Amino acid sequence: MLKELWNDAAGGFHPVSAPDFLPEQQLREVQLRRLKAVVARAYDKVPLFRQRLEKRGLTPDSIHSLADIAKLPFTVKTDLRDTYPFGLFASPMADVVRLHASSGTTGKPIVVAYTREDVEVWSEVMTRTFAACGLHRGDIVQNAFGYGLFTGGLGAHYGAETLGATVIPISGGNTDRQIMVLRDFGVTAICATPSYFMHLAEKAQEMGIDLKEMPLRVGVFGAEPWSDAMRARIEADTGIRAFDIYGLSEIIGPGVASECGQHEGLHVFEDHFYPEIIDPETGEPLPDGEEGELVLTTSARRPCP
Numbered sequence: 001m002l003k004e005l006w007n008d009a010a011g012g013f014h015p016v017s018a019p020d021f022l023p024e025q026q027l028r029e030v031q032l033r034r035l036k037a038v039v040a041r042a043y044d045k046v047p048l049f050r051q052r053l054e055k056r057g058l059t060p061d062s063i064h065s066l067a068d069i070a071k072l073p074f075t076v077k078t079d080l081r082d083t084y085p086f087g088l089f090a091s092p093m094a095d096v097v098r099l100h101a102s103s104g105t106t107g108k109p110i111v112v113a114y115t116r117e118d119v120e121v122w123s124e125v126m127t128r129t130f131a132a133c134g135l136h137r138g139d140i141v142q143n144a145f146g147y148g149l150f151t152g153g154l155g156a157h158y159g160a161e162t163l164g165a166t167v168i169p170i171s172g173g174n175t176d177r178q179i180m181v182l183r184d185f186g187v188t189a190i191c192a193t194p195s196y197f198m199h200l201a202e203k204a205q206e207m208g209i210d211l212k213e214m215p216l217r218v219g220v221f222g223a224e225p226w227s228d229a230m231r232a233r234i235e236a237d238t239g240i241r242a243f244d245i246y247g248l249s250e251i252i253g254p255g256v257a258s259e260c261g262q263h264e265g266l267h268v269f270e271d272h273f274y275p276e277i278i279d280p281e282t283g284e285p286l287p288d289g290e291e292g293e294l295v296l297t298t299s300a301r302r303p304c305p
Helices: 002-006 015-021 024-045 047-055 066-071 077-082 116-132 152-163 175-184 194-206 228-238
Strands: 096-101 111-115 140-143 166-168 189-192 218-221 241-248 253-258 273-278 293-298
Touching: 015 116, 024 047, 024 066, 024 293, 066 273, 096 116, 111 116, 116 152, 116 253, 140 152, 140 175, 152 166, 152 189, 152 253, 175 194, 189 194, 194 218, 194 228, 218 228, 228 241
Parallel strands: 140 166, 140 189, 189 218, 218 241
Antiparallel strands: 096 111, 241 253, 273 293
């Protein structure tokens, strides 16, 4: 039945989105199983994590419930800089198929690695992102996120291809060419930073080109903060539906969370990324509805050898 729904080129439910509809109890079971696996792997493979667990008198066997996640030590951005370049890797370089890195403007860059399975997970969550944004097989996606060491471009590229869409890997910049491609290639969706898309729309207007007359219907925007006011302006000026996505290189890149068509906030893909809100002063978890600092714990899709 799922396959039949997805065979409709006009859209429909994509089977990759099934985890987004798990009953809560089943989701918690998946989260706990994966949490135990990733803690055991990090303990065995990452000396810094093992030292911090032992300092707290913990081992992987100390994890019995999701509440026990509060016992685990935090990993912060400085840890990645202090262990530059490969000190936090849990896999040997022979298993690493991709390296990305931050710009390094504040010093040494943050280096992140992907095994083949990591790339598969990344493709999966980006496919779920695009499905949540209403994209489907048959869409033509202009990917104006940067390609290279920045994680955005390739993450979006693989997700859109896995979805079955046609991807135009145009990367960022060269606004005149971006507009030409939008017009000539029949683009139906664009990925970009919201500020760059606003610049693109303003340039098109200067050229006498009305984006509302094009097939373009969806914008998937991320890599920088933006506001509801900016969304309203984008949608009013271009006639598209604008979707927010969220991610960070230290976790996986784009694909951690996405809006859906209800536009009532970001949905975290909780089977892979467990979110907590903590008190930044005490490090203690806060109840739902309280403001604090976001902490994300990644999980293994399945136990690793």
